[in-house]
Amino acid sequence: MSDRLKTTFCGIEFKNPVITASGTFGYGLEYAKYIDISKLGGISVKGISLKEVQGNPMPRIMETTSGMLNAIGLQNVGVERFITEKLPELRKHDTKIIVNFWGKTIEEYVEVARILDEADVDMLEMNISCPNIKEGGIAFGTDPKMTHEVTYNVKKVLKNKPLMVKLSPNVTNIKVYAQACEQAGADAISAINTLLGMSVNIHNRKPNIYNITGGLSGPAIKPVAIRMVHETFRTVKIPIMGIGGIIDWKDVVEFGLVGASAVQVGTANFIDPEIPLKIISDLDKYMAENNIGNFSELTGTVNLDR
Amino acid sequence: MSDRLKTTFCGIEFKNPVITASGTFGYGLEYAKYIDISKLGGISVKGISLKEVQGNPMPRIMETTSGMLNAIGLQNVGVERFITEKLPELRKHDTKIIVNFWGKTIEEYVEVARILDEADVDMLEMNISCPNIKEGGIAFGTDPKMTHEVTYNVKKVLKNKPLMVKLSPNVTNIKVYAQACEQAGADAISAINTLLGMSVNIHNRKPNIYNITGGLSGPAIKPVAIRMVHETFRTVKIPIMGIGGIIDWKDVVEFGLVGASAVQVGTANFIDPEIPLKIISDLDKYMAENNIGNFSELTGTVNLDR
């Protein structure tokens, strides 16, 4: 790959602007058997919490039209085991590691962040938007004051690592949340997390997901994600990682045009683990053919003249 | 069709619970050439305003993955021309007429409602949620106080016709809006309108819709609609018309299970005008086979036991 894909985001140099999204790429190692993960711009690992979490009862996933619902319940090994068991293995691959993390209280958020700040990772991504967990999680991402407070408190304890805050799309006005993050000192924003959805099995009349509701992801949600990244870009100055329904290089360009400096690929990894690598090489080709020297040249250049 | 499809909604008897959604069925007459519209439960006509409206410049529509964006800009002939030119023709067909209407101010809403209350229509559906029009429209549906106020004021002037309020999905907590409607005296709720989305042409870098953002509809949004109807049903006692992504009878049953007493079919009418009629006959068959005596027996019977 050429230099034109190199992407500086929050001062960190990514090989390319294509990062795999939290919760859709495990701890990265699951995919290492099937693709060369060192070719990725970066990996955002499954959301980490202070203690190990078992997640929700089954069923946890359901396909919908051009999308899927999930309510995994933020199952993860906890921050200690992540650092001792997963990270050393992951670090053998030459790619940037973003740690997606969450807590049930501000204290928990701060505590996990403090630990990760000292660990061998590149960047933190704070998930305040997961709609699956009932205790508190939802409140941070759908209340601007809480968004500000948790961001401010986490940012305060971070000495080494940039903080990206991941926004929930399940809000009336995402601009207010983007502003809250910027004002509280966030270094970047990632958007969007999943849309809250539901589906029912008409035969047994039960919800298809044990948790009743789940997060909707995949190509179905891309227009909502594009709109929200656009609104966010027009509101704040910190860089944005665009997420939601990305399947191919054209989607990445579209996110770039509305304001993303880098992107995350989520559900597409399930469809075919080769997709993020294919996106990277296709994007390189597109940029070469169109004389785009760097992905950053695209960022926010949608033409709004009429 | 059998009696089992008969649906009483706000005291009005519909032949069946399948109504065509506002903006996707013109004034009904456009479809009369192609299907027997008297077989429909009802027709919700294109949103009517006090004065004729030209709508937005082109382009106004764009297909997205399993969905479409639109920003028609509420083009309509205005309430007078609707009553004199469209209604008499429409009334020749034996089906219920719901008039979807809107205004830019509370006074406009009240004025249109007052006129329609005296007209030969069956029910009013107040659109407070259209995301396309810039002047005010959006404020009513995304601010609970405004929702209450416009509903209360409109309801006050209605002497003859039931009032259904159509909710926007672009809110953090739809329950608050449903409650506002109920408390202000609404007779029913319809949900959902379109999700705010955007899409960009990567070749000319322009938004695919002149208005920049548009409303997302179609099967892609069904999980969000199902979730919101579910939440609404658990919050209010007034009946609900479920809308969003309905393509076949199974979708109708799914909306019924989470709480819809009737449904509206939108984008599917574009795909094939026969779809609503096919839904009606398939639904009848399903109910016969499953000994369901009336659609109301399904309403809200999702099994939440675990």
Add this chain to the structure above:
Amino acid sequence: MKGKVVKNQRLNDKYFFLEIKSEEFVTQAHVGQFLMIKPGSQEYTHDPLLRRPLGVADVHDGKFNLVYMVVGKGTKLLSEFHEGGMIEFSAPLGNSFTLLENKRVALVAGGIGIAPVFWLAKTLKNRGCVVDLYYGGRTVDDVVLLEELKENTDHLIVTTDDGSAGIKGFVTLPFKENVETYDMVYACGPKPMLKTVSEICVNAEVPVEVSLDERMACGLGACLGCIIYLREGDEIVQKRCCVEGPVFDGAKIAWDKLS
């Protein structure tokens, strides 16, 4: 409606020729109309979601033809439709061309604009007209069915932007030279071409009908997604391309307002 795909044939890298059997459709169709066609055969998948508008390119022996260019996922899927399968489509939609008899007419087609023009040429010829077809494309791959067109026209003038077939240059140039010799002009193709053709006709005081393209969702006048603008006196009026069109008086179109 439903019909059997008799032929789905690749003409070249971009263009396909589709033949569908349907008495029902054929008996209703008029020259200049289009249909909305479901690109895939599956009822249970919803991507692509909407039917796609295509002009009727010919009608004969209980069958009708479409000519289409692969530009996106709908037309790609259509190009993979297996011969022998049943395909779904709407009734014939929209208005139609004014059909003269025993006159001198010019037809101007640009690229895929050839589709409705094909049937029009054949029809006007059968009605005793002298039919000259000016047919332009970007390259040799954009001018198709030349043999068949020759049979149904009196003069066939082909142009390509790069000279890879026919005369090099825009199709409007040779047309302009002869415009005054015609009683009526019909055109279909990209908007800039249609605009130029219309201006040429207006200047020469020759009546002109053009067939317009807009993105369509319903094709029958309900969604209001396909608006075009006409100048009527001092006023600009909106028309739905799918119902009041796709054929419009080229002299009346408010070109600068179109998308």
Add this chain to the structure above:
Amino acid sequence: MKGKVVKNQRLNDKYFFLEIKSEEFVTQAHVGQFLMIKPGSQEYTHDPLLRRPLGVADVHDGKFNLVYMVVGKGTKLLSEFHEGGMIEFSAPLGNSFTLLENKRVALVAGGIGIAPVFWLAKTLKNRGCVVDLYYGGRTVDDVVLLEELKENTDHLIVTTDDGSAGIKGFVTLPFKENVETYDMVYACGPKPMLKTVSEICVNAEVPVEVSLDERMACGLGACLGCIIYLREGDEIVQKRCCVEGPVFDGAKIAWDKLS
């Protein structure tokens, strides 16, 4: 991976038999593994969205077989896949059955559970085992490939719920009568059947391996959507059906916790 669809054959109203050519896949596959397969051939449509998990039903001559039941849009689309076309799929995924040699084994299959059991029967037979297959279905349409199965087993005991083929009743009844004669039992089918088979085996102190089904998104351990629960000592532990399974020790499964 990609391979050519050699055969996509309807066995009856519900079941299909698919044969795909792929040396790459064949050389990697183990008995009991599955793959994730793309139901359609189009890259550019996203409904259905995810690949579908199917058990590997046989491997021979650089080709592998799948047997599938049409239950929803993915399998319906698969059933319309044209022979000769290229289809996309994952590498062989999951763990595999423990393969004994020269022992007496029972295989219990319910309905579409026959898929991995087919290859297992053949393999165990080749390793010198005496292979009895208990194969139950709802009706005659749910027991397929009987000729081929007869060739690869020592005894084939067929049951149907309605008696339309073989013995009337549940497959677990004849199996239970003979359970103690086996060194090992393998089973695949609906969960209630697997639970009963496992209980019978536990009571008879015969080891049992079952192959489980859960909805899957990724198939390779990343999404955590396919959790099953094992009892290890006093603890209930979570396993991913796609990576630590689909084959599990039937004696350890916490049946009441499964979805």
